[in-house]
Amino acid sequence: MNSRTLTVLVTLAAATAALGGSAATAAGPRPKEAAVTGSAQVLYVPSPEDDVRLTFDAHATYGEGPVPTGTRGTVRVFHHFVAPGMKVWAEADVDCVMATGRIATVTAVVGKTSPELAEVWMGRRIGFTVLDTGRRGDQVGMAGPLENVPRCLGAKPYLGPTPFSLLRQGDLKLRHNLPPVP
Template sequence: MIKNARKCVVSAVASVGLLAVGVSTASAEPAKKAEVPSVSLTGSARMHYAPSPQDQVHVSFNAHAAYPEWGQDPKPGKAGGVVRISHAFTGHPEVSGWAEVKVDCVLASGAVAVVTGDVVRHSQHFSGWKNKRVGFTVVDAGRTDQLGFTGPVNDLDACFGKAPRQSPAPFMLTQTGGFKLRNHLPPVH
């Protein structure tokens, strides 16, 4: 009887020891880091420019942002990237040109993104764009994406400016190519 009691005690101590090791092993695993809300817009497309459909208008995006303080009063985190736009006016090479925009804001809701930035480089014929602001609205609609843009202007605020004005509704459709929006920004309630 004493022999059986010793076996039970040894067995119970061993079980508690294994349980303790299991608990300490489980708590030693690193906790998964919470994903920082983020958004990116990439891709390149030739756009249908309704005022002159034969013109060659190309836009490309490599824009991204992270928002570590997302919520009721979101604070912009790190935004960056480049947008390139070119416009070859049919029959008017003397005004055709290109511009490169340094991105300072990317926001999204669903399949719609807004991107703003400053013109940092441009061709000779787009010299009026120097140091101006440009805003883009993109709808990632699958086969035929949409784009709207404003600029170049002086008074376009970034995402959370005093009077946010980014860009108009998308009014151009892609003809070739397309854009890819990766939206990991949760809804703000």
């Protein structure tokens, strides 16, 4: 075999290995994603006349374990307190989304707020639990801002409260990252 033939064979072998490797990688397990998206006006039980609105664009990517390998998105909170006539808002960066079936928990760290909330909310974690029952009947629980709430499955796996508040209007959608239970 001459050197030219050997060079062609080595080049073909390398190309085949490279193509085979990328094809195997592309066919391998893909990351799973959990997400909570949508906007809603919440019936705020402690003060039903208040206008409370939430917007979720929360996503997490998962590998093989239960803790996200990546997160992105924001949660926005708007609250118009009717009695004092005050309007406040906060925007938080998502740091955890965990979901299965029709329920999800989301935590996020507040990065922007209205001036009235800045001292108490800035840099603190807030937690939500969302129950997606379909277009009518979704529910949400809210907590925060809280001190020392761990991210995802930390030492104390607190994420959000029971979803006790009904939605006045809107729709929240979730996509879960776990396989269905047999």
